[in-house]
Amino acid sequence: MVREALRLEREAAARYTDHPAASSDPRLVTYWESLRRNEALHRDLLEAWLRDHGEDPDAGVPEGNGLAADALDPGGAGRHPLEEAPSGPPGHAGDLARLRADYDFEDEAVAVYGHFAYQTDERELRELFKELARSESGHRNGLRRVIGTVRDPGTPVVLFCPLCGWDIDFGPAPREGDVGKCRMCPGRFALRLDGTGDWTLERLAP
Numbered sequence: 001m002v003r004e005a006l007r008l009e010r011e012a013a014a015r016y017t018d019h020p021a022a023s024s025d026p027r028l029v030t031y032w033e034s035l036r037r038n039e040a041l042h043r044d045l046l047e048a049w050l051r052d053h054g055e056d057p058d059a060g061v062p063e064g065n066g067l068a069a070d071a072l073d074p075g076g077a078g079r080h081p082l083e084e085a086p087s088g089p090p091g092h093a094g095d096l097a098r099l100r101a102d103y104d105f106e107d108e109a110v111a112v113y114g115h116f117a118y119q120t121d122e123r124e125l126r127e128l129f130k131e132l133a134r135s136e137s138g139h140r141n142g143l144r145r146v147i148g149t150v151r152d153p154g155t156p157v158v159l160f161c162p163l164c165g166w167d168i169d170f171g172p173a174p175r176e177g178d179v180g181k182c183r184m185c186p187g188r189f190a191l192r193l194d195g196t197g198d199w200t201l202e203r204l205a206p
Contacts, residue, residue, distance in 0.1 A: 001116045002125070005132065006046040006057060008109060012039035015105065019098045024159045024199070026167045028095055031146060035102075035139060042132060049128065079111055082144065088151030089173060093197030099147050106140040109133075162201055163187035179204065 016036035020029040047057035082103050088096070110133050117129035149155050157170040164185040170178055178191045180201075189201035 001120060001129075002046055002049060005113070005116065005129070006043065006050070008112070009039055009043040009046060012105065012109070013043055015102065019102070022098065023095050024201075025092075025095060026158060026160055028099075028146070028150075029160075031142070035142075038135065038139070042135065045128065049125075080107055080140065082107075082147070089153045089157075090193060090197065091157060091191075091199035092150050095198070096147065096150055099143055099150065103140060103143040103147065106136050106143060109136040110140060157191070157199060159199060159201060161185065161187050162189070162203065168201070 013036055016032050016039060020032040020036075023029055023032070050057045082100060113129045113133035113136060117126050117133065120126050120129065154172045156172050157174050158167050159170070160166075161168050161182040161184070164182060164187065166182050166184040168180040168182055168187075168189065170180050170191055174191055176191055176193050179188060180191065181188050186206045188204040188206060190204055192200050192202050194200045
């Protein structure tokens with residue numbers, strides 16, 4: 001169980017490294033980075049537990065993706081599937097897909113750790129799994145709120161400036177072709193929708 005938990009935490013840290021790298025929204029990048037740091041702490045706790053019990057954390061870690069089969073049923077005990085909702089304003093297709101996948105991952109993790117806590121007879125390990133379940137529950141709740149915020153038409157569209165990295169705020173419900181100027185550099189950009197349904201910026205002459 002500890003090795004399966006370690007695999008999950010390593011997978012979580014990896015996904016929260018990849019997802020911000022694919023986003024242009026500085027607010028989401030910051031949130032994903034906070035999740036990555038938290039999952040890295042979980043990984044370190046599990047690796048330390050294995051070392052304290054004379055085990056090599058890198059030996060025999062289960063291969064493959066996904067969570068324990070017992071927790072994969074969305075209607076199973078402890079699961080809280082994300083309710084279907086309108087996709088929201090345009091421009092966020094990629095970020096929303098990643099956030100929804102993260103929500104499902106965390107929702108499954110809560111169920112897995114709760115199952116592990118019930119299964120183990122070792123008090124210290126039971127408390128560790130309970131603590132992990134509490135943390136992943138917080139991640140799940142946070143992701144639900146973030147998804148709702150991204151879907152809200154009243155949420156401003158904010159993107160990284162491709163020239164200097166500062167943020168450019170286009171306000172709520174912008175239209176394709178709206179122009180924004182970076183406050184820190186001479187960059188001027190037009191808002192465009194790419195082929196995948198995400199906002200992107202076209203640089204304009206100063």
